[in-house]
Amino acid sequence: MTEFHDLPQDEQRRLIYPEIIRVVRLLGGRATRAQIREELKNSSRVIDVETITAEKDSPNRPGETFRPFDFPFYMSIKDLVFTGYLSDEDRHTVALTDKGREVDMNSWDLTKEVFKPARAEWNRRAKRNKQLREANSENSVQPVETEAPVPTVEQAEDTGDAIEQTEMSLPESEDPETEFQSRLHNALMGLTPIRFEEFARELVKEMGVTIDPDLGIKATGDGGIDGFGYVTGDDFRTTRVAIQAKRWQGTVSSPEIDRFRGAMDKFNAEYGIFITTSDFSQDAVRASRSYTRMVTLINGTKIAELVRRYHLHTQEVTAWVLDDDFFHPDRV
The missing domain is CATH 1.10.10 (Arc Repressor Mutant, subunit A)
Structure with missing residues (x-):
């Protein structure tokens, strides 16, 4: 083929x-x-x-x-x-x-x-x-x-x-x-792994997650997570959230989701957020929706959308362009 x-x-x-x-x-x-x-x-x-x-x-x-x-x-x-x-x-x-x-x-x-x-x-x-x-x-x-x-x-x-x-x-x-x-993708790829993990935690914080100051912060020996946090709902129930951040070029596959879910088990996390600069395979998407504990996937496109929504390290500008068809010199 x-x-x-x-x-x-x-x-x-x-x-x-x-x-x-x-x-x-x-x-x-x-x-x-x-x-x-x-x-x-x-x-x-x-x-x-x-x-x-x-x-x-x-x-x-x-x-x-x-x-x-x-x-x-x-x-x-x-x-x-x-x-x-x-x-x-x-x-x-x-x-x-x-x-x-x-x-x-x-x-x-x-x-x-x-x-x-x-x-x-x-x-x-x-x-x-x-x-x-x-x-x-x-x-x-x-x-x-x-x-x-x-x-x-x-x-x-x-x-x-x-x-x-x-x-x-x-x-x-x-x-x-x-x-x-x-x-944005090229800028994120230019960050060190530690700086990208800091960016990911900051993004998740803007999404309403309270970041734990100790868990998942270490550069090594973090137990397979790159951050941890808590979300408290209107009914005052608190959900534990594990964070994974991958500054990758290639597609994230389903085994990576399975490994992350194993790390979630270590910290008793009910919910996971997996952030990557690249994208997820279809098998990874299916794996994220399996079992009772969901993993939210945030790819490069979604990162850009969230960065614009929360104005995270960005500034909105307006640009104007001319209508070339209207202003064409041959138009009568």
Whole structure:
């Protein structure tokens, strides 16, 4: 069986199109790009978790990584917007149109109805951007980029460094949420293990857990946990919470969940929180829900969401961009 990343770009996107529509329908007809990708990991039978979460070293940004899957994923979302199956509500969120709600995916001609018309739109935009750059050059004015240069489909179907450069720019320009998550991930990976465990405890504290000042704090001999705390409910019942923090690149598998549950037993913890910079395999997700003591899983996407929610070591800013279609010089 051919691996997803070995498929031509058009075949990759023909696999992704119906999955995006299925997921947005499942999520109620409206979702952020991050939510769509997260649900793909949880429920897709077409694209496996490892394909979605795999990372590579950036050829242009030493010490940083990117996800190869993000390029066809974001291209596919834009293709569905261009062809009227999705609408862009903002730079984070897309919604199903009537066309997207009603399409019969069993008889959907993906090449004719999505890929080819979207290809024409990508090429039109590439031509427009080239004209704008040439006009700016003739007027000796430095161009102000309001969006990343849009690749032609022919460029997207090439292989090598050019594709990796495009992958690094397009997803970030399409979704500031993903750009933030990528930068946060690289920052967390730059922390020492001890500093990351401190960050994890601070995050859990913001979630309403009172951190124990002694348990799980030691750098070594911590009994298999990286923190411990207590949650007191409205009925004044207190629950013991064990914390595990893994600053990893690879996917966390189910044996890690089992080992953590064993550590929970040592401390009589009724509840566990497992935090990782990477992601969890489907077996790990199933293992976390087994037995009577649940383990809440917090992956890199969820970390970014919680950091924004609690403003933990972050500052919110607002950016404005021009509508290139409206301000295009050829528009009459």
